Structure formats: structure tokens, C-alpha cells
Amino acid sequence: MTKTYPNRVSIFEVGARDGLQNEKAVTTADKLTLIDQLSAAGLTRIEAGSFVSPKWVPQMADSGDIFRQLSKRPGVVYSALTPNLKGLELALDAGADEVAIFGAASQSFSQRNINCSIEESIERFIPVMEAAQAKQIPVRGYVSCVLGCPYEGEIQVEEVARVAEILYKMGCYEISLGDTIGVGTPLNARRMVEAVAHRVPVEKLALHFHDTYGQALANILACLETGVSVIDSSVAGLGGCPYAKGASGNLATEDLVYMLHGMGIETGIDLNALIEAGNNISQALGRVSGAKVARALTE
């Protein structure tokens, strides 16, 4: 059987944001070291912080300092999560290269996570999008709960495709499809991506699959056959403690890179340098890395 995989995959590193916002707080210095080591390892797309209320996410309260103090490496894009216009202004003041907005494919999740319906959330994004576009700042769109919702269970792929298309048509340059609770399996993951690809060009899609049920890498493998070639992951599996019950569980970038390189797919990443970056931040958190590859290759 002949199958086509992309020659190259672009990895969008979310450890410093989606990862660390779900961990105990680390110092600004440790975050800056992490971000610097990630870019040195060859990552060119790094989500470095989030401009949400520090009341909600105290771990991200220093995002302004992070963006101001990080040493920008040429060719690297440093991205910020910005839920609203105020967040956008703070992010741009601090020097973010790119921002992201986040919607959901589940009404119940939208209500409980950002306290409004899907439609209301999209209304709120309009001024953010307009302000970003006025300054020629690229906007990435996240869609959460694409393979299941903690409140509603199964989510219809048509609903995922509908929300993805709205964000794309609003002007998001890329739509990241999030299996927020990690419940997907390979065939339903691929069916979902195929359905979305009927509405948004597949080269504008990214996968953001959590590993809560250990399925993320298998799901990515299945989806790579659709032509999608952008994947979000988190160095050291930051965001999910490897030995906690019910940990949220980001996919470890190291394990993803190992698979891709083993398949002959380029990433531009130096795996050993990546492992070192992940081991350093894991040490700062006082635990072993959540990346199996890192544990296997570290003496």
C-alpha cells in the first residue's frame, strides 16, 4: 500500500504556554532559558505566553516580561494567546510576533471555559482580528474539543468544520484543531480532519492533540495521511505530569520528533538539543521529563 506523508512537518511548540499554564509556577528566568533553548534546538514557532487575566491563569502573569526580555532569534516567530482586545494590546506592546484566539467546537465547553456561546466568542474575536490585521500581525485560531467534549461527549465533525471555517474566513492564517481532552482515536481523528479539510485548505490546518489517553502519536500518524503538516506539541510533555492521575497531558515534542525523523520526515529540529531543553525545564519543575524519548536517552 502506497501512502503519502509530508516531506516536512512544521512543529508549533506550545510548552512555554499551554504547557506551563498547567504546571506549578516557574520563574521568569527559567521560562526565558526554556524559550532560548527551544529556539537554539531549531524550533521556529514558539508560543511564549498568554495575555489572559492573571486571576484565571497566575502562571502566565509574567508574559509581558517574557516577551520583552526574550532574545529573539532570527527566523523564529514568538506567539501569544490573546482572548480579547486588551490582551492583544498588551501582547503587541510587549513585542509578540503573532497572536492566537481560541474558540470551541462545543457550546457547553465554550460556556464553561470562556463564559459565552460559540457565536458570542466569535463576535468578541472580530475587534481582536481587526486590530491585529491593522498592524499586520498574523492571527492563529484554535478550535478546542474537536474530538470530544468533557460535558457533551461526542462532537459532530460538521460542527468542528463550521467553527474552523468561520475562524479561517475571519482571517486566521492557520486553524489548530485541538483534542483538548485527548479522547480521540486514529480513525475518528482522520475523519474529523478530512471533514474540516473540505471547508479549510488542509495546508492551513494544524493538529493539537493531547495525550491524556496515550493516543496522540497514533492519531497524528493517521492524520498525516490527509496532508496536514503542522503539529502542536509541548517539550517534555509540559502541561501533564507523567505520574499524576488524570493529568491533562500534552504530547511531548521529543516523542513526536523521534517518530517523524524515524519516518524520514524533516522537522529542522536537533533532537538532542531539544531533549536538553526539556530536561532543564523538568528539573526546574522538580520532576522527570514527560517525554519517553527523553527518559530513554538520558543517562
Next chain:
Amino acid sequence: MTKTYPNRVSIFEVGARDGLQNEKAVTTADKLTLIDQLSAAGLTRIEAGSFVSPKWVPQMADSGDIFRQLSKRPGVVYSALTPNLKGLELALDAGADEVAIFGAASQSFSQRNINCSIEESIERFIPVMEAAQAKQIPVRGYVSCVLGCPYEGEIQVEEVARVAEILYKMGCYEISLGDTIGVGTPLNARRMVEAVAHRVPVEKLALHFHDTYGQALANILACLETGVSVIDSSVAGLGGCPYAKGASGNLATEDLVYMLHGMGIETGIDLNALIEAGNNISQALGRVSGAKVARALTE
């Protein structure tokens, strides 16, 4: 793209042997509880012990007692690892339904693991095979290092196919292909299975992939397309502590079953009962389960 997956996968549960031989010792009573709960959860092929020298593997010293004391459930096959004629005799005396012999696809691994060349190991299996066949006891064959060797690195697929064919022609009813150090990735795993399937009928092959690098489930997904439909795994990921450095890392049966059921592939296993069995033995070991599915679904 249309792909064919098996409708049903047969899981060969190795936790009580390949798992527990790599953990600290647990009591005979805890092992018996585990084996009973595994069969109650629907597993019909259970490796329950190993008749090797207790000097080498003290964790398996009570294998005779295990086989004598376990409550056999109708339709369940209880298997024993038997490296030599003495081991076979002990296993049959104790009441094992089936035995297994283990060869390697790597000369260096064979030398260091069982202290002889591949050819010498096969010579030694002949009397074991003859004695088993005389008593109509099925013999399973393991081939280790099929995707890489800790001493030699890469292993040629032709060598894997050659050793697998020898064991099959000797009379093994099934050949389990072991990625002993878990280094494989999806495309080389599938190529290896395809190469072996030219020499041994694919319905006589099993996959025994370790998760040391986090790749096992993705590798299995890729190999399921070849028609292989028997998979070895270890409840709770026994045999690899989830938070140890360089843990050997068996694939957790729970995570495998979750993927297969999500793909509409039958296993005959009750996932909740399996999780409970895994959580109980993990508790006996004083640690959390190595199965992500178990951690996600356990309150």
C-alpha cells in the same frame, strides 16, 4: 484512502510475566489476583510465568506455584516461558497450557542475553519443541530485537524474517516479533512485518512492541494495515515504571484496547474491568498505573 484493518484483534497479555519480571517482587497472592482479574476482564491468552533459573529472574521463582494455584477459567490459555527442556518439564508439571521459546534477530543480543549464538539457541529449542509436541502442547516463538539491538543498532529485516521462519518451521504456532528496546517507528515497523510476512503467514504473526520511546501504539497502528491481528501488551504497562529514567516500558494493554475499540476493532475485553485489574496490581507495586487510559479514567 481505503484501508483495511482487522475486525478483531487478539491480545496476548504479558503483564504477569514480561511485566512483573522487570518490577520489584510482588507476592504470589497478588499475582494470582492479577491473573484472575485479567481473565475476568475477557483476556483469553495470559502469560502467567517463566521457568528460568531463579538466580537470573528471582521475580519468577514462584511460577510453579502460580500455575498450580490459579483458577483456570474455561476458554483461557495460560502460557509459560520455557527456555530449555528443564523449564518445559517444570511448566508442564505445574499445568501450563502452552509454552514459549525465545530467540533473537541479533547475534550480539543472543550472546549477551542467553549466552549463545542464534544458531545454538535454535539447536537448544529442538528438544523443547519435540517434547512439547509429543504432549501436544502449543509452542509460541518470540523473536527479540526485530527493530534494533542495544549492541548492534539496526537489524536487517531479512535476518528477522530468517529467524522467524526457522521458528515457524520448527513448529511454533505463532511468532511474536519483539521490539525489545522500543526504538522502532511506524514505517520501519511496517516494512519489517511485511518482510517477515513473505516467509511466515501474516496470520501467524504477533507484535510485541515496547513503548520505551513512546512509539508502540503508532507502530501497531501502522502494522495493523499488513493484516497482523495479534498483539502482545502488558496491563498497567507493567515492566516499565512510568516515571523512571530509561524504563524498559511495555505497552499498556489499557491504552491499546482503548485505541482498538475506538477504531471499531473488537477485542472481547471489558476495558473498565481491565483498568481495575491494572490499578490493583499497580497499588500492590506502590505506584500509579503506567496506562494513560487508566490514569485518565480513574477518579
